Amino acid sequence: MKIEEIKVFVCSPGRNFVTVKVMTDSGIYGIGDATLNGREMAVVTCLEEHIAPCLIGRDAHDIEDIWQYLYKGVYWRKGPINMAAIAAIDMALWDIKGKAANMPVYQLLGGKSRTAVTLYAHASGDTIEDTIDKAQAHIDAGFKAVRLQAAVPGLEVTYGVLGDKKDYFELQGNRPLPPEEPWSTQKYFTMVEDLFKQARARLGNNVHLLHDVHSRLTPIESARLGKLLEPYNLLFLEDASVAENQENYKVIRHHTTTPLAIGETYNTIWECKNLIQDQLIDYIRAAATHAGGITGLRRIADFANIYNVKTAPHGAPDLSPICFAAHMHLNIWAPNFGIQEFVGFGNEQLNEIFPHRYEVKNGTVAILDAPGLGVDFDESAAQKYPYKRSYLPVSRLEDGTVWNW
Template identity: 85%
Template structure:
């Protein structure tokens, strides 16, 4: 089954998405997500100029060989642009193989390990009480795991809390350059324990609570936070600190028993190898789009399982519904799956472009038995929402120092 054509589409139904369509000579096609938020066109150029020409005429069934060819064959390995491109091709090839076999991708991976995928939703408020009210709404919808984020008093913007703005894009107005946001660790610490102490008092211990620090803290500050939150029994503390130096997590691990999760910016297994094998984390949050696709994430999940690390794939709105579909197949298969981040199935604009068959009820996602990934892409509808240059924010300390966003 030879590859005949590879097309790349960029659309912006609220967020920019890069979609890859691999078409075979038999007419069977597959879809992949190559979105790299804020650097979308770098991946588009890489795919069109450097990847697609190398794959025309190759056997679409040779998923592993093509993955290795794109990873090892470039000499310049890893990196977000390279791995997002590989990921999109890889997803599309798994989609093709599933359609050719008449089977959903999870069956090709080995079948189900569970009947449904547990999700965690986001409760983000302008203050602690607002966050708790939104948490209550999500509990009523059936969610049993919820990430709590609250605005920090004294800071005009806080990660995860957009107030009256619908999206980070709106922070940029008519001048599409990165917005800048202030950060104060001291002001954050003044708020954070109140959020979780009141959450436990109001909702008890039956609901799983999570929190995303988004790498704002140094390792010793993260250790302090983890210890502070131990009485509130978090499911996990996400991205407590940057782990470019993976040994940094030894400091956090040695001071707290709060479970730790990281990985949404990781591109390969090498980014998390030491964290996993030294058992410094409990959940791996790598995303299929950013970490090399289904082939790579399956390998990472298998490696993590040896060390009792669970998977909890990234699920931000800057990953397209195609990536979410890929995660669903991985999640329903992976014996060490933990939980899936969930921000909804897209807005109405997105739903007009990406036709998916995933059902969500009572905080669980049910994967379709449609062949392949079970998702379709409407090229004509996508044309109605052209690409808009945009960026995620930049963070600065109150003295002006550039910090981790």
Template identity: 75%
Template sequence: MKIKDIKILVTCPGRNFVTVKVVTDEGIYGLGDATLNGREMAVATCLEEHVAPCLIGRDPQNIEDIWQYLYKGVYWRRGPIGMAAIAAIDMALWDIKGKIAGLPVYQLLGGRSRKAATLYAHANGESIDETLDNAAALMEDGFKAIRLQSAIPGLPVTYGVLGDKKDYFELQGNRPLPPEEEWSTKKYFNLVIELFERARERLGDDIHLLHDVHSRLTPIEAARLGKLLEPYDLMFLEDACIAENQESYKLVRNHTTTPLAIGETYNSIWDCKELIENQWIDYIRTAATHAGGITGLRRIIDFAGIHDVKSAPHGAPDLSPICFAAHIHLNIWAPNFGIQEYVGPGNEEMQRIFKHNIKVEDGMAFVSDAPGLGVEFDEEAAAEFPYKRSYLPVSRLEDGTMWHW
């Protein structure tokens, strides 16, 4: 069996997705997700011009060798663009191998460690009351873990809050240039403690609560927040501060027992090695699409397990259902799985293009037993939604200083 063709398919059913289709000379094909929000065409070009030509004629079953070839075989290792390209090829090869074997990918990884993957959903609102109303509705739907985000009074826009938009796809699908948004740490602190105090009063103690700071704090501010949130027993505090200097989390860890999670922007084990081996974090949130696919993420998960760190893969709406399927297969296998982020099935257009039978019930995702990843991609439907340039926002302090997004 040889790789005959590699297609790079870019579509925008509300927001952009980059999909890779690896086709063999025996007609078996595999799918991978190469989406990199705001830099989609950079990855697509990398795949088309630099990666795909090197793989035609190779045996698709040699997943490890191809991964090492793409990683070690270039001088410019790592980086979000290169690792997203590797990730998509890797997912597609695992999909092919599963189809050849007639087995779902999780069986190739070593089989089940659990019956299903626990999910956490998002509750947000323009006020604390609206956020808690939405959280209560999610609890009625069976979710046992919920991330809370609420609009910050005094700021025109708040991360994680939809405003007048109906979903994440409408929120981020029409930004031809990066919008600029204001941030105030002081105003944020005025809100966040009240949010969780009232959440525990209304939602009770049995629900797992989570919160995403989105790297807006300095390390000492993050430490202070973690300590203030200790009475409300969060499952974890996500991206409390930037960790380009991984030792920043040593400072945070030394001041709070609130569990810490980070990793959605990481693209290799080297980005989180010190965080994990020093046990400065409790959950690693790297995504398969951003960290070299199933092969790359499996290495991170295994390394984390040695140090009692759990996996909690990123699950934002800028990752396609192919990535979600890859995560569910990994989650079913991983002995140190913690929880999976979930933002819903996507809009109708997206569901037309990406078809799968992963069942979500009572706040859990049940893996498909179809061979491979269990996702199909409708190329004709995808062609109806051409690429549209779109960006994440830019964040500035109220005085105009550039800040972390």
């Protein structure tokens, strides 16, 4: 089965998505997600100008060889742009193989390790009370795990809490590109302990609570936060600090027993190798779209399993339903799956472009037995929502110092 054509689409049904469609001479096609938020067109160029021409005529069944060809076959390895491009091709090839075999992708990976995938929802509010009210609504809907984020009093904007404010696309308007947001660690600490103290008092101990620091703290500050939150028994504390220097997490680990999770910005196994091998984290959060597709994420999952680290794939709204489908097949297979981040299935426009039939029930999703990935892409619908330039915000301390966003 030869690859005949590779198409790349960019559409914006509320936010930008980059989608790859690999066509074969048998008439079977596969789709993949190549979205890289804020750098979408760089990935498009990589795919159209550098990758697609090299794959025409190759056997679509040779997933491993093509992955190695795209990864090892270039001098400039790794990196978010290159790995997002590889990821999209890889997902599309797994989709093709599943359709050709008339089997869902998880069967090709080795079959099920569970009957359903556990999700965690997001509860974000302008106040602590608002956040907990939203968490209770998720619990009432059947979710057993909820991430809590609340606005920090005294800051104009807080990560994860837009509320009725403009979204990131609208913020581009009359503000600098990208938009800039203030940060204060002292003000954050004043809020965060009270958030979880009140949450446990109101929600009880039978629900898993999570929190995303989004890399705002230094390692010793993260250690302090982890210790502070120990009485509230978090499922995990996410992205407590940046781990470009993976030694940073030794500082955190040696001071707290709060479980730690990281990985949504990682592109290969090498970024998380030491963190996993040294058992400095409990959950690895790499995403298929950004870590080399199903092939890349499967390697990370297998490696993590040796060291008792669970998977908790990134599930932000800038990852398309194609990536969600890839995660579902990996999650249902991986023996060390932990939990899946879930922000909903998006708006009507998104669902029109990416038809799918997943259904959330009691905070879980059961995998469907459709061949391939089980999600499709409507080219005509996508044309109605053209690309719009957009950036994620930049964070600054209150004295103007550029900080981690």
